[in-house]
Amino acid sequence: MYIHSRAASVVYKIILALVGISALLYEVGFGYGYFRSVFFCYFTNLSNIAVVAYLWAAAVTALRKDSTWPEPWQPKLKHALMLAITVTWLVAHFLLDHGGVFKGGTFHWTSLVLHYIVPIGMILDWLLFDRKGTMSKFEPPCWIAFPLAYLACIMVGVWCFGLYVRVDDHSRWPYDFIDFDKHGVPGVALTVLLLIVGFVILGYVYMLVDHLMDRTASNTLPAKS
Secondary structure, eight states: OOOOOHHHHHHHHHHHHHHHHHHHHIIIIITTTSOOGGGGGOHHHHHHHHHHHHHHHHHHHHHHOSOOOOOOSSHHHHHHHHHHHHHHHHHHHHHTTGGGTTGGGSOOHHHHIIIIIHHHHHHHHHHHHSOSOOOOTTSHHHHTHHHHHHHHHHHHHHHHHOOOOBTTTTBSSSSGGGOHHHHHHHHHHHHHHHHHHHHHHHHHHHHHHHHHHHHHHTTTSOOOO
16 A cells, blocks of 8 residues: 655655664764764664664655656665675674664663664565656666675675674674674585575565556556656
């Protein structure tokens, strides 16, 4: 079901972006009293930064348009970011102790925001406000480029520049499931391959939903102006 309101779409995007920004600022150092240089080594933070930036740009663009047609701004970019933030959500939930929301018996509100609220909010933004039928069958394999680029950068940082991310856990790697020192190249390679296959399949699920919703809603949407 679409929400045929440009104002609602803009307000929703701004609120979600503000919530995400508050958590990102806290994690980058405002909540700790010092700048956390490892902040930019985590896919969670990078994917949330990208999504928040997209939401702001999309909201500003929507305010400048005269049309109320729910056309997504830069749809291919949005779809790629939606899958990237879905990776953040699902990997955190299933591989990182339910997103670390109650890690150590303490409630971590930033983990809730960055691992759940922003990812789910981004998906709902697509479901509720965007015109469907904009995804092509060639897109889903390309959407995995963001996570793979991140992995490549971390590997270069650790192996070539001596990056050491999780000092407290005595690990050079930001996440345990890509810890080559602990699991070895074959173990990490298998995990990454399974994740790639799983998220490409999920991308095609998104595409299927996109096309099905386009068919069912085609008679209820306002005409393009």
